[in-house]
Amino acid sequence: MKRKKLLATVIVLGMFASSLTGCGSKSNxxxxxxxxxxxxxxxxVLKALNSDYWKMVQAGAQDAAKELGVKVEVLxxxxxxxxxxxxxxxxxxIVRGVDALVVAPSQxxxxxxxxxxxxxxxxxxxxxxxxxxxxxKQAFIGTGNFAGGQLAGKFFAQKLKSGDEIVAxxxxxxxxxxxxxxxxxxxxxxxxxxxxxEIQPANSDRDKAMSVMENILQSHPKVxxxxxxxxxxxxxxxxxxxxxxxxDVLVVGFDGSPDAxxxxxxxxxxxxxxxxxxxxxxxxxxxxxxxxxxxxxxKRIDTGTTLINKDNVDKAQADLDKILGK
Numbered sequence: 103m104k105r106k107k108l109l110a111t112v113i114v115l116g117m118f119a120s121s122l123t124g125c126g127s128k129s130n131x132x133x134x135x136x137x138x139x140x141x142x143x144x145x146x147v148l149k150a151l152n153s154d155y156w157k158m159v160q161a162g163a164q165d166a167a168k169e170l171g172v173k174v175e176v177l178x179x180x181x182x183x184x185x186x187x188x189x190x191x192x193x194x195x196i197v198r199g200v201d202a203l204v205v206a207p208s209q210x211x212x213x214x215x216x217x218x219x220x221x222x223x224x225x226x227x228x229x230x231x232x233x234x235x236x237x238x239k240q241a242f243i244g245t246g247n248f249a250g251g252q253l254a255g256k257f258f259a260q261k262l263k264s265g266d267e268i269v270a271x272x273x274x275x276x277x278x279x280x281x282x283x284x285x286x287x288x289x290x291x292x293x294x295x296x297x298x299x300e301i302q303p304a305n306s307d308r309d310k311a312m313s314v315m316e317n318i319l320q321s322h323p324k325v326x327x328x329x330x331x332x333x334x335x336x337x338x339x340x341x342x343x344x345x346x347x348x349x350d351v352l353v354v355g356f357d358g359s360p361d362a363x364x365x366x367x368x369x370x371x372x373x374x375x376x377x378x379x380x381x382x383x384x385x386x387x388x389x390x391x392x393x394x395x396x397x398x399x400x401k402r403i404d405t406g407t408t409l410i411n412k413d414n415v416d417k418a419q420a421d422l423d424k425i426l427g428k
Contacts (some may be wrong), residue, residue, distance in 0.1 A: 103185075105264075107259070109318065117363055119130070128370075138246065139170070139171070139172060139391060139395055140171045140172065141173070142172045142173065142201040142202070142245075142391065142394050143169070143172075143173045143174075143175070143198075143200045143201050144172055144173065144174045144175075144200060144201060144202045144203075144204060144390050144391070145174075145175050145177065145192075145198075145200045145202070145203050145204065146160075146163045146174060146175065146176045146177065146205075146230075146383065146386065146387065147177050147178065147191050147192050147195065147203065147204070147205045147206070148176065148177070148178035148206045148231075148235075149178060149179075149182040149188065149206050149207075149208045149232075150178045150179055150180065150181055150182045150184075151176070151177075151178040152178075152180065152181070153357065154359065154360050154426060155357070155393060156178060156379075156421075157303060158283070158380045158383070158425050158426065159231065159378055159379045159380070159382050159383035160176045160228070160372060160383060161383065161425050161426070161427075162379070162380040162381060162383030162384035162385075162386075162387075162425075163176050163204070163362065163383035163384065164176065164383075165380075165384055166303060166383070166384045166385075166386075166387035166388050166391075167387060168397075170387070170388065170391050171344065172387070172391055173227060174387055175195075176383075177191045177195070178191070179208075182208055183208070183251035183401050184208075185208050185212055186215075186236060188207075188208050189212070189213065189216050192205060192213070192216045192217075192220070193216055193219065194328075196216070196219050196220050196223055196225060196281055196371060199223070199225075199389075200225060200239055201225070201226075201394055202225065202226050202228065202390035202391075202393065203217075203220050203225050203226070203228070204229045204386045204387060204390055205217070205227065205228070205229055205230065206229070206230050206231035206232055206382075207229065207232050207234055208212060208232075210232060210233065210234030210235070210236075211234070211235075213234060213328055214234060214236050214319060215294075217234070217236055217238065217239070218238070221238040226240045226390065226393050227240060228240050228241055228242075228243060228386055228389055228390050228392070229241070229243070229244075230243045230244055230383070230386040231244050231308060231379075231382055232244070232279070232384050233278075236403065239265075240389070240393050241250050241389055241391055241399050241400060241401050241402065241403055242400065242401070242402050242403070243382060243385050243386045243403045243405060244357070244382055244404075244405060245256075245378075245382070245404070245405060245406075245407055246404035247279050247282035247283045247286065247338060247368060247408070248282040248283070248286035249288025249404065249407060250282055250283060250286060250356060250375045250407035251282065251283040251284060251287040251288075251289075251290075251329075251375070252286040252287065252290050252378070253286075253287060253355075253375050253407055253408075253409045254283075254286075254287045254290075254329050254356070254373075254375050254409070255286065255287040255288070255289060255290025255293075255329075256277045256290050256385075257290045257354060257373060257409055258260045258287075258290070258291055258294070258296060258327050258329070258354070259290060259291070259294035259296065261327070261352060262294075262296055262326055262352075264294070264295030265295065265296070265297060266296050266326040266327070267278035267296075267297050267298075267299040267324055267325045267326055267327075267379065268290075268291055268296055268297065268298055268299065268325070268326065268327045268328070268329060269298070269300045269301070269302070269318050269325050269327075269328050269329075270284055270287065270298060270300070270301040270302070270328070270329045270330070270331070271298050271302055271303075271311050271314055271315065271318075271328060271329075271330045271331070271335045271336075271338075271339060272284050272302070272303050272304070272305045272330070272335075273303065273304075273305060273306040273331050273332060273335070274303060274305045274306065275303050277369070279331075279345065280306075280331040280332075283331040283356055283375075284301060284331055287329050289400045291329075293384045295336075299322045299325065300315045300318060300321070300322060302317075302318065304330075304335045304338065304373050306331075306332050306334055306335060306425045307334065307335070307338070308328075308334045308335065308337050308338040308425035309338060310335075310338065310339075311330065311334070311336070311337075311338030311342075312337050312338035312339065312341050312342045313317055313338075313342075314338075314339075315328065315338065315339040315342035315343065316342045316345075316346070318342075319342070319346055319348065322337040324350065325351060327338060327351060327352035327353070327354070328343075328353045328354070329354050330353065330354070330355045330356065331358065332355060332356050332357050332363040333355035333356075333357040333358070333359040333361065333371075333374055334359075335355070336353050336354065336356070336362065336371055336400055337353045337355070337356025337361060337362065337365060337371065338379060339353050340353050340365060340370050340371050344370065349366050349370075352372045352373075353371055353372050354369060354371075354372055354374065354375065354409075355373075355374040355375070356374060356375045356377075357374060357375075357376065357377055358374050358375070358377055358379075358408070358410055358418065358422075359374070360378025360422060362374040362409065362410075363419050363422065364416055366410065366411060366412060366414075366415045367412075367415055367419070368380045369412070372411060373411040374409075374410050375407050375408070375409055375410075376407060376409070376410050376418065377407060378405050378406050378407070380406075380425050381405040381406060382405050385405055391404065401427045
């Protein structure tokens with residue numbers, strides 16, 4: 103009987119030891135499966151790398167990489183119109199097996215098939231600057247365009263009186279980014295009792311905006327202000343107004359581009375709603391690292407807008423020069 107009890111005790115102890123060993127093995131497996139963030143590889147694919155705007159996005163991404171100790175490669179085609187080139191860059195990074203893909207899609211609808219490939223390879227995708235109607239994205243990180251438009255509208259409300267006429271020059275019809283900027287401004291303009299006399303597209307082109315502004319002056323000679331949904335068009339409108347000797351007309355653009363800041367300093371452009379291109383790149387990489395670590399992030403992250411005019415343009419220029427290393 104004693105021998106049987108001893109044998110039973112040995113069997114129970116053996117089973118207990120085995121269970122402990124199994125628990126220890128499982129814990130180790132989990133530990134080895136956890137991603138070492140310092141070895142994480144993140145690809146940031148932009149629309150291009152040949153403009154100050156994208157250089158600022160690149161600077162933000164690279165600074166985040168230094169601060170967080172991750173490997174980040176910033177890539178982009180030679181021009182924003184090179185959709186095939188951007189697609190090729192994204193597919194190459196998917197094949198390389200990066201740990202996260204941060205993308206500013208040049209043509210969102212055309213990018214979805216490639217983004218689906220990333221998702222099928224379990225690569226988390228973060229969209230920056232430009233959103234896409236794609237439900238597998240981890241987050242969209244970029245400018246709150248409606249809120250930025252509201253900043254412009256509030257500025258006009260402070261400078262003009264009820265009943266004054268304002269015209270708007272916008273990017274291509276159907277472009278959601280420009281829709282939001284115009285709608286945000288329109289809401290505040292109308293709430294202040296100001297009148298939007300006309301909205302005309304100029305497809306984000308400086309020369310076309312100049313021509314549109316010339317025509318608007320013919321049909322609306324009493325116009326007091328112009329809101330343009332990007333700085334290129336605003337600078338075109340400024341040129342037309344200068345030639346018509348209508349420098350009394352307020353002109354507000356959108357982007358905070360280097361050319362816009364120079365124009366404000368020269369006393370030509372009235373103001374610009376500045377995006378934070380630097381923050382778009384920085385927060386894009388920070389968000390990717392959080393998800394790699396298993397943390398939860400918001401689905402939409404607004405990187406902020408600021409209205410720049412003659413009062414704060416010097417500081418904005420100094421900040422820009424610092425980011426671009428000038």
